[in-house]
Every structure is written in structure tokens, then in C-alpha cells.
Amino acid sequence: MRFGRNTKWLLWLVGLLVVLVLVMMVSSVLGFARIGASRAVRIVFSRLPFVNIERDWSDTDELILMQLRLPRILTACLVGAGLALAGVVFQALLRNPLAEPYILGVSSGGSLGAVIAIMLGIASVKGLPTLPFFAFAGALLTMFLVYSVARVGGRVPTYTLLLAGVITNAFFSAMIMFLVSVIRAEDTHKFILWSMGNLEQLETRLIITAAIFIVPGGLALYYYAQAFNLFSLGEESAAQLGVEVERVKKIAFVLASLITGAAVSVCGIIGFVGLIVPHVMRMVIGADHRILMPASALAGAAFLIAADTIARTIIAPDVIPVGVVTAICGGPFFIYLLRRRRTSFAG
Numbered sequence: 001m002r003f004g005r006n007t008k009w010l011l012w013l014v015g016l017l018v019v020l021v022l023v024m025m026v027s028s029v030l031g032f033a034r035i036g037a038s039r040a041v042r043i044v045f046s047r048l049p050f051v052n053i054e055r056d057w058s059d060t061d062e063l064i065l066m067q068l069r070l071p072r073i074l075t076a077c078l079v080g081a082g083l084a085l086a087g088v089v090f091q092a093l094l095r096n097p098l099a100e101p102y103i104l105g106v107s108s109g110g111s112l113g114a115v116i117a118i119m120l121g122i123a124s125v126k127g128l129p130t131l132p133f134f135a136f137a138g139a140l141l142t143m144f145l146v147y148s149v150a151r152v153g154g155r156v157p158t159y160t161l162l163l164a165g166v167i168t169n170a171f172f173s174a175m176i177m178f179l180v181s182v183i184r185a186e187d188t189h190k191f192i193l194w195s196m197g198n199l200e201q202l203e204t205r206l207i208i209t210a211a212i213f214i215v216p217g218g219l220a221l222y223y224y225a226q227a228f229n230l231f232s233l234g235e236e237s238a239a240q241l242g243v244e245v246e247r248v249k250k251i252a253f254v255l256a257s258l259i260t261g262a263a264v265s266v267c268g269i270i271g272f273v274g275l276i277v278p279h280v281m282r283m284v285i286g287a288d289h290r291i292l293m294p295a296s297a298l299a300g301a302a303f304l305i306a307a308d309t310i311a312r313t314i315i316a317p318d319v320i321p322v323g324v325v326t327a328i329c330g331g332p333f334f335i336y337l338l339r340r341r342r343t344s345f346a347g
Contacts, residue, residue, distance in 0.1 A: 009291045016298040020077070023302045027073050027309040028065060032316040035061050044070070072199050075207055076308045076322070077301040079199075079263045080273055082214040084300025086263075087274020088293055089221055089256040092228035093249055097279055098162060098337055101260040102271030102330075104146050105168030106139045110257075110264035111195065112172045113138025115179050118191075129206040129265075132213055136261030142168060143257045173269075197270035197323020199308050206266060213262035217255045218297065224248055225289040232287065270304070270323045272330020277303055279337065 028040050035043075039057050043065050046053045087100040101107045117134035124130055146168050150161040173195075180191040227248050230238040239245045263270070277300040278292070285295055307325040314320070 009285075012285055012291065012295055013298065016295055016302070020298050020302045020305075023305050023309075024073050024077070027305050028069050030309055030313050031064070031069065032313075033060070033064055035065055040065055071202055071204070071207070072308065072312075073305055075199055075202055075266060076304045078207070078211055078214055079267055079270065080277075080300040080302070080304025081297040082218065082259045082263045082300075083270065083273040084277040084296040084303070085218050085221065085293060086256040086259045087300075088278040088289065088296050089228070089252050090274070091278055092231050092289060093252055093256075094161060095232060095234075096161065097282070098275070098334070099165075100272065100274035100278075101139075101256075102269065102273075103162065103169070103275065103334070104143065104165035105172060106142050106146075106257060106260050107264055107269045107271065108169045108172035108176070109142025109145075110135040110139035110261040111269045112176055113261065114265045115176055115191070115195075119179055119183065124205075129203070129209045131206060131265035132209050132262045134261075135265035136213070136258050139261035139264065140254060140257040142172070143253055147253075195268055196321035197268045197326065198321045199267050199311075200319065202266070210262040210266045214259050217259045217262075218293075221252060221255050221259075222293050224252060225293055228252075228289040228293075229287075268321075268323065270326055272326045272334065273300055273304055275337075276326075276330055276333050279333075 025037060025040070029035050029037050035057075039061065042053050043057055043062050045051050046055070047066070083101060086106075090099040090101065090104060090106075091097055093099075113134040113136070114131045116138075117131055122130055146161070146164045149168075150164040152160060176195055180195065183191060227238070227243045230241050230243050231245075233241075235245045278296045281292055281296045281299055285291055304322070304326070307329070308322045311322040311325045312319045
């Protein structure tokens with residue numbers, strides 16, 4: 001039986017959504033304190049209105065699931081989707097499969113903005129979180145800095161872009177470490193974990209604020225999916241086909257930086273999600289951004305939830321930063337992509 005394009009896309013999205021739900025369920029029951037799958041489902045459904053379920057679980061089980069694991073899973077879902085979507089957009093705009101927020105230094109710039117806000121004592125104003133705004137400003141300024149440095153004669157060569165991103169990332173990471181070294185000793189450990197990507201000690205208001213940035217930003221980016229397809233033909237060809245190239249690039253850079261900054265403000269620097277997920281999805285389902293963008297968002301959410309599950313269970317009861325897990329996965333993958341493109345670099 002042959003399916004039409006739209007039917008295939010729908011099947012892919014439904015399949016990825018099922019995978020995401022399964023990963024969330026597995027993550028909710030795994031941990032130092034095991035909770036059975038059926039019990040976890042009953043606990044969740046008992047919180048729904050007009051649902052009466054006989055209670056056969058302890059208060060400890062409910063506390064662990066509803067106040068520790070589930071918020072962490074939902075946050076990983078939000079951040080993973082946002083970072084993967086930002087990676088797709090950066091790769092489309094720069095026509096470079098190696099581009100992603102971490103490698104380009106955007107995550108470090110957003111993290112530096114958030115750290116400065118914390119250091120100045122203005123992480124919140126009248127109870128409202130301001131970290132996403134500072135992280136967004138840092139991410140946006142970093143993106144334009146890297147792009148400006150890498151631009152040579154109106155073009156942005158791959159090797160120049162990557163080098164500018166790596167140098168910027170290293171410089172901002174050093175600045176973050178410097179700021180961490182001068183804070184109060186009792187806050188040092190928390191800052192170090194945050195700088196390596198951490199999903200512990202989450203603040204509900206901050207997560208909600210980040211979601212307000214990430215979800216509408218992602219929907220706005222999807223509006224330009226067809227324009228991103230035309231960008232693959234080159235900026236001149238895209239302009240001839242009716243795309244307002246500079247306008248779309250500016251809007252997309254701002255929105256992708258906004259999403260990255262909001263994600264960083266929640267859990268610090270988490271690398272390689274925006275590299276691995278879009279590339280794998282592109283190999284599996286193709287390069288049409290109308291399907292690639294939502295598929296990458298779903299796969300990014302599932303990937304980060306799985307990585308965080310490994311981070312909090314592999315040496316339980318101790319927890320390692322989730323950024324360490326993504327880096328272990330992403331480092332070899334980045335080397336693989338570099339080797340595939342070695343001919344381009346040599347030229």
C-alpha cells in the first residue's frame with residue numbers, strides 16, 4: 001500500500017509522539033525509588049477532576065512522582081524540543097549541518113547572561129523571573145557576534161563559522177567560570193552543576209516563563225518552514241523565488257536565540273541536542289522543514305528525557321548533570337560529521 005506525502009508525515013508524527021509518551025512513562029518509574037508503571041498511571045489520573053481511583057499507593061510514591069520526577073520530565077520535554085528546534089533553524093539559515101546552539105556559542109552566551117543576572121541579584125523582579133530575558137539577550141548578542149566574525153566577503157564559510165563559535169564558546173565559558181569562582185562558597189556547587197546542564201531544583205515560575213517563550217517562538221518559526229526549504233537552494237535562489245531573505249534571517253535568528261536563551265535560563269548549558277536530533281531526523285524523514293521541524297521537536301524532547309533518566313539513575317542515588325550525558329553522546333557524533341565533511345574543509 002502506497003501512502004501520500006501528508007499521510008506519511010502524519011504517521012511519522014504519531015509514531016514519534018507515541019515514542020515520546022513511552023519514554024516519559026519509562027522515565028517516571030525509573031529511579032532510586034522504583035514506582036510501578038500501573039501505579040504511576042493511577043497516581044497521575046487521580047489528580048484529574050471527576051476521576052475516582054481507589055488509593056493503593058503511599059504518600060512517598062505520590063511525592064516522588066508528582067513533585068520530583070514529573071516536573072523534571074516535563075521540563076526536559078520542553079527544553080529538548082526547544083533546543084532541537086533551534087538547531088534545525090540554525091542549520092537551515094547557515095546551510096550547515098554542524099551548526100547548533102552549543103557549538104556556535106549561543107548556549108554559552110545565554111548562560112552568561114543568566115549568570116550575570118543572578119550575580120547582580122536581579123534573577124527576579126517582584127516575584128517574576130527575569131532570567132529568560134537576560135539569557136535571551138546574551139544568546140542573541142552571541143549569535144550576531146559569531147555571525148559577524150565569521151562573515152567574509154558577504155559569505156559565511158563553514159570552517160570560519162565553526163571556529164568563531166568554538167572560540168566564543170570557550171571565552172564565554174571561561175567568563176562563567178570566573179564569575180562562579182568569585183561567588184559565595186556555598187553557592188559554588190550549584191552554579192557549577194548549572195553550568196554543566198542540570199534539571200534539579202527547578203522553579204515552577206521560571207519553567208512557566210520559559211514555556212511562554214519557547215512554545216510561541218517555536219510556532220512562529222514553523223511559519224517560515226517553506227522559506228527554510230528554499231534557503232537550501234542558496235540565498236540568491238530563495239530571493240528569486242519570493243523569500244525576503246534578510247527579513248526572514250533576522251526574525252529566525254531572533255526567535256531561535258530566544259528559544260535557546262529561555263532553555264538555558266531553566267537548566268544551564270546542555271550541548272549537542274540541537275546537533276544530534278535534527279541530523280538524525282533529516283537522515284530518516286528527509287530535509288523538508290514542514291515535517292523536519294515538528295519531528296525534531298518531538299525527538300528532541302524524547303532524547304533529553306532519556307538522557308536525564310540515565311543521568312539520575314546510572315549512579316543512583318547520586319545524580320550527574322544531564323549535560324554530561326548529552327556531551328558524551330554528542331562528541332563522537334560531531335567528530336563523525338566532521339569526518340564526513342572533511343573534503344569540504346580541505347577545499
